[in-house]
Amino acid sequence: MLAPEEYDDVLVVVAHPFGDVEVPLTEWLRVGPGPRPLVRITRARRRSGEPVALSEIPARDQRGT
Template sequence: MLPPPEDVLLLLAHPFGDTWTTLADWMEHGPGPRPLLRPVKARSRLTGEDLPLSVVPLQYRNDGAARLAIERGQLKDPWAKL
């Protein structure tokens, strides 16, 4: 069973400095104007234990595989403008 998104912390790697956010916040806002920003590490907010990146649903990983699947129409773009 996967933890709720608000209980998962994600490390977002950025050239100007890495930052932590919750999976819930990432799912809501995404990379914004930084299209290549993506989660590189996950951990439990409750225990501090490292979690696999698979706790992030594929369409929210913003990695090459996710972007390709979205481009091919296999996944819906979660941050597409309506």
């Protein structure tokens, strides 16, 4: 499980009906999907390129709430 102090090092790919976008996990947590149920994290990686399993991101943070 990622520790909150690691969040700044993680980039997430967010699926959106108009196209996917890669953003820092900290930005996703700040903005999140709000009431948009079709917007979600599909992939994650560290800034070094190392993949991060979605199971490493707490579910509440994947929802951005």
